[in-house]
Amino acid sequence: GFGELGPVLPREPSAPMKIMLSFDDGLKDHLTIAAGELEKRGWRGVFCIVSDWVGKDDRKLNWDDVRELVRRGHVIATHTKSHASLGGLCRKGQQNRVRAEIRESCDIIERETGVRPGLLCLPGTDCHADVVRIAREEGLETMTVPRYCFGEWPHDAGDEIRRLRGNGMTRVDFLVHGIRPEGGGWKPFQTVEKFRAYLDEIKLCESSGEIRVVQELEKGSLRAADNLQPICQRLSGSELWGMRQKHPAVVN
Secondary structure, three states, X not given: OEEOOXXXXXOOOXXXXXXXXXXXXXXXHHHHHHHHHHHHOOOOOEEEEOHHXXXXXXXXXXXXXXXXXXXXXXXXXXXXXXXXOHHHHHHOOOHHHHHHHHHHHHHHHXXXXXXXXXXXXXXXXXXXXXXXXXXXXXXXXXOOOOEEEEOOOOOOHHHHHHXXXXXXXXXXXXXXXXXXXXXXXXXXXXXXXXXHHHHHHHHHHHHOOOEEEEOOOOOOOOOHHHHHHHHHOOOOHHHHOOHHHHOOOOOO
């Protein structure tokens, strides 16, 4: 139903929505800009690392950078070894390569940082039932809750939070690639100031009790087959980067 101020949540309207703040592809700006901005606001982020890309060029994190993120309390997730489409590999019958992409990346990250990742970030959000199965067998949770990408799009984070809560969402991932154009990355913010404003909007929502920023969503909430279909029944395919096309085995 609807109240005077908009839609009433179907369950636990007073419960804060959990938001995980993630950063994909291991950019240098994630350490030099994003990490410090998160820490100023009392948060830690989830940084999704493609192990083959570490140290690849000046815009990418090197292993000293990744270790510094760990030292400062941030979470490192694997974004695979080479950024291969795991769902696409499964559809080609290459499940062994999927396992290698996951395992070798985790082995490298553990060797370099001393911490083995517990989360798998799917390149392009391209999932498949076998990806989820293999990830579980490797001791990983797959990040398949709705991932909302912020950057060059003119979204207002506060408006998105209120809209998502109004739709009954209880947990989401707010994703960023590029922090600024000169730092590289997909769909970057136009300026560092716009990135800071994005974080400030989230902080206001946290201060009001609408959300709680977390580093990990509770165990089980990141699993595609358990969580994706009921989410997509409430949201449009475009909001989830066309998940209806990418996940036919889960979303129907």
